Amino acid sequence: MKKVFGRPLSMKNNPFHYCAGCGHSTAHRLIAEVIDELGIRDITIGLPPAGCAVLAYNYFDVDMIEAQHGRGPATATGLKRILPDRIIFSYQGDGDLAAIGTAESFHAANRGENITVIFINNAVYGMTGGQMAPTSTLGQKTTTSPTGRNTTLDGYPIMMSDVLAMLPGTAYIERCTVTTPANIIKAKKAIRKAFQYQIDGEGFSMVEILSPCPTNWKMSPVEACRWIDEVMTKQFPLGVIKDRPAQEKKREQKGN
Amino acid sequence: MKGYIVIDKELCKECHLCIQACKYGLIVPSREYNSKGYRPVSFKDGEGKCVGCALCGVACPEIAIEVYRE
Numbered sequence: 001m002k003k004v005f006g007r008p009l010s011m012k013n014n015p016f017h018y019c020a021g022c023g024h025s026t027a028h029r030l031i032a033e034v035i036d037e038l039g040i041r042d043i044t045i046g047l048p049p050a051g052c053a054v055l056a057y058n059y060f061d062v063d064m065i066e067a068q069h070g071r072g073p074a075t076a077t078g079l080k081r082i083l084p085d086r087i088i089f090s091y092q093g094d095g096d097l098a099a100i101g102t103a104e105s106f107h108a109a110n111r112g113e114n115i116t117v118i119f120i121n122n123a124v125y126g127m128t129g130g131q132m133a134p135t136s137t138l139g140q141k142t143t144t145s146p147t148g149r150n151t152t153l154d155g156y157p158i159m160m161s162d163v164l165a166m167l168p169g170t171a172y173i174e175r176c177t178v179t180t181p182a183n184i185i186k187a188k189k190a191i192r193k194a195f196q197y198q199i200d201g202e203g204f205s206m207v208e209i210l211s212p213c214p215t216n217w218k219m220s221p222v223e224a225c226r227w228i229d230e231v232m233t234k235q236f237p238l239g240v241i242k243d244r245p246a247q248e249k250k251r252e253q254k255g256n
Numbered sequence: 257m258k259g260y261i262v263i264d265k266e267l268c269k270e271c272h273l274c275i276q277a278c279k280y281g282l283i284v285p286s287r288e289y290n291s292k293g294y295r296p297v298s299f300k301d302g303e304g305k306c307v308g309c310a311l312c313g314v315a316c317p318e319i320a321i322e323v324y325r326e
Contacts, residue, residue, distance in 0.1 A: 001260070005313035005323035016318055020294070021271035025317035181277050181311040214271075221271035 008032040010041050012061050021221020023211025024053050026178040027120055030188045031089070032060060034195055044087045045079055047072045049096040052126045056091055070101025073108030076115040087198055089116040094135040095125045098160045105164070112169030112203040116194045119160065119206055122213040123232060130216030134158040137235045142216070157235055161208045165242040171203035173242040177210035177233065179225035190240075202245045210236060259308020259325040261299050267320035268296030277315035280305045296320075 007013070010032040016025045035041050041062055048056035050069035057064035067075040072090035080088045097105050097119050108115065124142050125131040132142040132149060135157050139148040149157075165173045172194055176187040187209055194205035210232055212224035219227060263283075268290065274283050274297060282305060286298040299306075308325030 001324040001326060003322060004259075004308060004325045005310040005321070007319050007322075011319065015267050018317070020269035020317075021273060022317060025319070029317075029319055181314045184314050221273055222276055225273070225276075 008036050010035040010044075010061050012059055014058050016059065017055060018052065019213075019215045021212055021214045021224060022052070023122065023178045023209065023213070024120060026184060027091075027118065027187075027209050027211065028053075028056065028059050030178075030184070030191050031091070031118065033188060034192045035062060037192065038195055038199070040087045040195070040199070043085065044089065045083070047076055047079075047088070047090040049090075049092040050127075051093040051096050053091055053093060053120065054127070070096050070099070071104050072096065072101065073113065073115065073117060074104040076117075077108055077111070077113045080113060080115055084114075087116075087195065089118060089195070089198075091118045092120065093126065094119070094121045094123070094133050094160075098134045098158050105160070106167075109164045109170050109204045109206070110167045112171070114198055114201055114203055115205075116198045117204070117206040118191065118194075119208040120211045121160075121208055121236065122211045122216075123157075124213055124216045126213050126216055130213075135160070135236075137232060159236065161206065161236075161241050164204075164206060169204055170206070170242060171244045172197050172205040173208070174206075174240045175208040175210070175236060175238050177228055177238060179210075179212065179228050183238075197245060200245070208236075210238075257301075257304035257306065259306045259323065260301065261306065261308075261312060261324070262322045263297060263299055264320040264322075265290050265296040266292070267318045268294060269318055270294040270296065271317065272297065273315045273317065274312040274321060277311045279309070279311070282306055283312060 044062040046064045076090045131144040174190040197205045214224040310323040313321040
């Protein structure tokens with residue numbers, strides 16, 4: 001009998017502090033697996049966010065540097081410019097990327113910085129107790145919107161991936177989720193592609209992962225996964241939003 | 257028997273996503289507690305149905321499942 005699945009090498013042997021059924025742990029594992037497969041463990045630098053994943057440096061066996069709240073893409077820009085041969089990834093939640101760090105994310109994407117951003121979207125502020133985030137869906141009940149999010153008072157959920165896809169600087173943006181094994185395998189492919197584009201020097205790549213937060217949604221882990229599949233994907237449709245290198249390749253082939 | 261899995265009882269957090277993932281229903285909830293107060297799932301494969309597809313391992317957020325195959 002041969003071992004076919006286990007802990008990736010780029011993952012330390014620490015148990016996760018995340019709640020049962022949290023999407024962060026799965027996302028961590030996928031990134032570690034991709035780093036192993038691409039053989040970039042020695043040259044990768046990660047940036048954990050402020051939020052539940054603030055302790056991500058306890059789990060990844062690669063170099064990690066903590067950025068200020070929301071300033072992951074700005075710190076990543078600096079790192080990439082002084083160390084262009086390193087692979088830089090910024091791991092951010094929705095409160096980090098879409099709320100406090102909107103300016104940094106937007107302008108890093110607009111400059112087309114050659115970095116990879118992993119955007120974990122769980123539709124609430126997880127670490128602080130489940131308050132409404134910019135990405136909360138319409139009608140969603142959170143601790144600061146007990147009657148459900150309404151547009152008059154709270155506006156509309158921000159679709160960060162679609163916004164960034166409008167910018168000419170971005171190379172690759174995909175939205176995926178980690179609810180079922182099939183979706184997890186798709187998410188891994190997306191992360192792998194994002195890292196590959198950074199290695200090829202294509203520019204800004206981002207993978208948005210819809211992640212279950214059973215504790216703050218007040219559901220069981222299985223119900224939380226079902227809620228993503230049934231409700232959240234209506235607001236945030238899955239799929240490739242932008243893939244500039246692939247489009248250019250197609251255009252070249254047509255031209256020939 | 258084509259495959260088997262090993263569940264790390266101390267890492268399991270009782271989210272039961274692996275139970276949903278297993279097509280043969282070989283992973284079942286159990287009543288014993290671990291040191292953190294969770295009741296880890298257990299692997300019951302009396303008839304040797306496990307094929308080592310690793311879907312449970314892929315679904316497990318805690319990396320508590322190791323999969324072995326022939």
